[in-house]
Amino acid sequence: MRGLRKRNPRGQARAASWMILPYALHFLVFLAYPLAFTFVLVFHRWDVFTPMEWVGLANIARLVRDEWFLRAIWNTLVFVVIHIPLQLILALFFALLLNEKIRGRTFFRATYFLPVVVSGVVVSFVWLQIYSYESGLLNQLLALLGLPKLPWLTSRALAMPSIAIMATWKNVGLYIVLFLAGLQSIPSYLYEVADLDGASGWQKFRWITFPMLNPTVVLVIVLSTIGGFSLFIEPYMMTDGGPENSTLSAVLYIYRQAFDFYRMGYAATLGFAFALMVFAVVLIQRRVSEGEAA
Amino acid sequence: MDRAKEKHRKPLRLATSVLFAGVAIFAGGCGGRDTSGTQHPRLVYWPAANPREVELARKLVAEWNRLHPDVPVDMQPVPESQSTEEVLLTAIAGRTTPDVCSNIWPGAVAQFARAKGLVPLESFADFDSLVRARLPHGLIESYRQVDGHVYEIPWKINPVLLEYNVTMFREAGYERPPATYQEFLEAGKRITKDRDGDGVIDQWLMLVDFRVKWWLRFFDFYAFYLAASRGGLLVEDRQVLFENRAAVEVFRFFQQGFALGVFPRSTFQVDAFLLGKVASHTTGPWNIEHVERYKPPGFEYDYAPIPVPDSSCLPPVTYGDPKNIAIFTTTRWPKQAWEFVKFLVSREADLLLLELCSQLPVRKDLMRDSLYAGYFMSHPKMIAFAEAAGRTQGPGSVPELKEIFDAISHEFESCCFYAHKTPEQAVHAAAERAREILR
Numbered sequence: 001m002r003g004l005r006k007r008n009p010r011g012q013a014r015a016a017s018w019m020i021l022p023y024a025l026h027f028l029v030f031l032a033y034p035l036a037f038t039f040v041l042v043f044h045r046w047d048v049f050t051p052m053e054w055v056g057l058a059n060i061a062r063l064v065r066d067e068w069f070l071r072a073i074w075n076t077l078v079f080v081v082i083h084i085p086l087q088l089i090l091a092l093f094f095a096l097l098l099n100e101k102i103r104g105r106t107f108f109r110a111t112y113f114l115p116v117v118v119s120g121v122v123v124s125f126v127w128l129q130i131y132s133y134e135s136g137l138l139n140q141l142l143a144l145l146g147l148p149k150l151p152w153l154t155s156r157a158l159a160m161p162s163i164a165i166m167a168t169w170k171n172v173g174l175y176i177v178l179f180l181a182g183l184q185s186i187p188s189y190l191y192e193v194a195d196l197d198g199a200s201g202w203q204k205f206r207w208i209t210f211p212m213l214n215p216t217v218v219l220v221i222v223l224s225t226i227g228g229f230s231l232f233i234e235p236y237m238m239t240d241g242g243p244e245n246s247t248l249s250a251v252l253y254i255y256r257q258a259f260d261f262y263r264m265g266y267a268a269t270l271g272f273a274f275a276l277m278v279f280a281v282v283l284i285q286r287r288v289s290e291g292e293a294a
Numbered sequence: 295m296d297r298a299k300e301k302h303r304k305p306l307r308l309a310t311s312v313l314f315a316g317v318a319i320f321a322g323g324c325g326g327r328d329t330s331g332t333q334h335p336r337l338v339y340w341p342a343a344n345p346r347e348v349e350l351a352r353k354l355v356a357e358w359n360r361l362h363p364d365v366p367v368d369m370q371p372v373p374e375s376q377s378t379e380e381v382l383l384t385a386i387a388g389r390t391t392p393d394v395c396s397n398i399w400p401g402a403v404a405q406f407a408r409a410k411g412l413v414p415l416e417s418f419a420d421f422d423s424l425v426r427a428r429l430p431h432g433l434i435e436s437y438r439q440v441d442g443h444v445y446e447i448p449w450k451i452n453p454v455l456l457e458y459n460v461t462m463f464r465e466a467g468y469e470r471p472p473a474t475y476q477e478f479l480e481a482g483k484r485i486t487k488d489r490d491g492d493g494v495i496d497q498w499l500m501l502v503d504f505r506v507k508w509w510l511r512f513f514d515f516y517a518f519y520l521a522a523s524r525g526g527l528l529v530e531d532r533q534v535l536f537e538n539r540a541a542v543e544v545f546r547f548f549q550q551g552f553a554l555g556v557f558p559r560s561t562f563q564v565d566a567f568l569l570g571k572v573a574s575h576t577t578g579p580w581n582i583e584h585v586e587r588y589k590p591p592g593f594e595y596d597y598a599p600i601p602v603p604d605s606s607c608l609p610p611v612t613y614g615d616p617k618n619i620a621i622f623t624t625t626r627w628p629k630q631a632w633e634f635v636k637f638l639v640s641r642e643a644d645l646l647l648l649e650l651c652s653q654l655p656v657r658k659d660l661m662r663d664s665l666y667a668g669y670f671m672s673h674p675k676m677i678a679f680a681e682a683a684g685r686t687q688g689p690g691s692v693p694e695l696k697e698i699f700d701a702i703s704h705e706f707e708s709c710c711f712y713a714h715k716t717p718e719q720a721v722h723a724a725a726e727r728a729r730e731i732l733r
């Protein structure tokens with residue numbers, strides 16, 4: 001290689017240019033251009049069908065006054081706060097179980113992963129039946145126990161936690177796989193040494209497993225934060241943002257502005273504001289995680 | 295440049311040429327219109343995609359093609375999507391609209407017109423004579439857009455009425471549903487009960503689909519608002535008009551219904567009306583065939599006007615759920631398209647519409663024309679709808695209509711279902727949001 005570079009450095013550079021061309025084109029067409037176009041839209045009113053109209057900062061002024069968007073952001077934060085710890089704890093718990101040599105381990109691993117590959121629409125539809133007030137599985141179980149039925153999706157207090165539980169059920173398989181990979185990369189001699197020292201199971205988890213899994217924990221938190229902020233299919237399919245906007249997520253609200261009401265300029269403004277917020281949250285999260293690791 | 299380098303570059307050049315040629319061909323192919331310069335007119339017609347209307351369209355197109363072999367029409371149901379409006383707006387943006395579509399919801403016409411997707415129909419010489427012959431006096435003015443043009447020909451109408459279970463009302467001591475709010479709710483107290491004695495209510499007065507989907511409000515809030523306000527508009531000249539007593543009374547009526555427990559707090563996965571779980575619900579004439587097909591033995595039902603506030607005494611106006619016909623600006627054959635539209639709204643075509651789809655043509659002489667007498671004789675349930683057809687109103691024509699209904703829908707849910715706001719507060723909040731939308 002070294003000889004080749006010496007022989008024809010310009011030719012190599014040209015070949016490299018050709019090689020990066022596909023990605024460069026993809027980047028320009030599907031990332032850079034849409035991003036630039038979206039930024040232009042922030043200062044325009046546009047319904048797709050008629051020419052754009054320059055409105056200056058009107059979209060930003062509207063955003064500042066928009067109580068529903070603030071509500072949507074709050075709802076999304078509530079979802080993230082419920083969903084992430086729940087997902088982290090469950091994924092770690094099941095990964096620890098599935099890391100043991102138990103009978104039918106492969107079957108269980110596949111079963112836990114199954115919801116991840118099923119369409120979100122299908123999963124939402126199934127859970128809609130489970131949560132049904134009149135005839136849902138959960139309320140039938142409560143009735144069998146002599147307990148009153150619960151309005152899982154029609155109560156402001158319960159609707160978002162219900163969605164968070166469903167989203168956790170759907171996604172936990174993915175994070176179990178990540179934790180399993182993390183667990184299997186921990187050198188076994190650490191546990192052997194701990195055994196020789198007479199460490200208990202909890203002590204081994206506290207002082208070996210958990211610290212060694214720290215990079216995986218950070219990865220799971222970052223991924224599920226980004227996934228959590230993208231909450232869309234579940235409220236779109238199950239509650240349409242209700243009751244009383246209590247499950248209206250930021251992405252659902254942006255979608256409605258863009259594709260229900262054709263306010264592309266305003267939707268672009270909301271999108272930018274929300275993306276900046278998510279970026280800031282993930283940045284803070286990373287700083288905190290890195291600080292703790294150090 | 296030496297030969298070796300040239301040799302290596304040839305495949306790259308070839309690949310680049312192929313790539314650019316492919317892009318050029320693809321871009322050319324994306325035009326979607328026939329550029330062959332053919333002079334033979336050929337029209338594309340999109341009817342609604344439900345089986346009944348597709349059947350109607352198939353028959354009408356076959357008859358047209360038999361009579362006009364020089365202007366053949368290709369029928370294609372509106373492509374599947376969440377709504378026809380969504381499909382048409384996308385088609386307008388992509389310049390892939392048909393020549394004629396007969397599933398035009400007037401609430402979307404302002405948007406289509408703003409996008410310059412529709413042909414103004416008054417530009418055709420015999421437009422006025424067609425309107426005079428077919429439509430009730432002055433009706434066409436309600437379809438005139440702010441730019442002064444009319445882009446749709448009123449075709450069919452489905453007045454929303456109260457469908458009720460005769461037996462359940464009779465058992466409660468009523469021959470038909472009471473006409474005013476208080477009497478109606480009073481009847482609800484007698485009808486709502488635990489029929490099987492398990493301690494749980496299983497029969498209610500009226501089914502209200504309280505989900506926040508904006509279009510559901512046409513069948514509760516809007517139908518009741520039109521009845522209460524005698525056809526009052528929601529918005530006119532971009533001014534919000536619904537912050538008034540009628541809207542407050544409608545909100546209060548639904549709030550009381552849920553508070554009293556005479557409206558169920560559940561959306562059923564089954565047909566609650568046919569199963570006898572609810573004594574009434576609002577619907578249009580399309581439901582007659584469904585009820586006739588699936589009703590249990592001995593099931594008696596009928597139709598009544600929408601209840602009105604206690605102070606009201608005139609026959610109520612209701613939502614007409616109209617669907618109209620329009621010609622798109624992408625047509626290369628506007629004259630032929632207009633002739634086809636006239637064929638679609640002819641007397642004979644309207645009779646087929648009644649017979650095949652159980653939907654009412656917008657026709658001033660519908661109940662007097664001898665051509666339709668036989669149909670109404672054999673379908674007496676349709677008479678209530680035909681009589682109500684003259685007292686209907688469309689959704690209005692403002693591009694932001696969907697958003698305004700969405701705002702109303704959220705306040706409706708908050709006030710009527712959850713009782714978290716008074717009717718006055720909810721109507722005010724909806725009006726404020728509508729003003730913000732229209733700003």
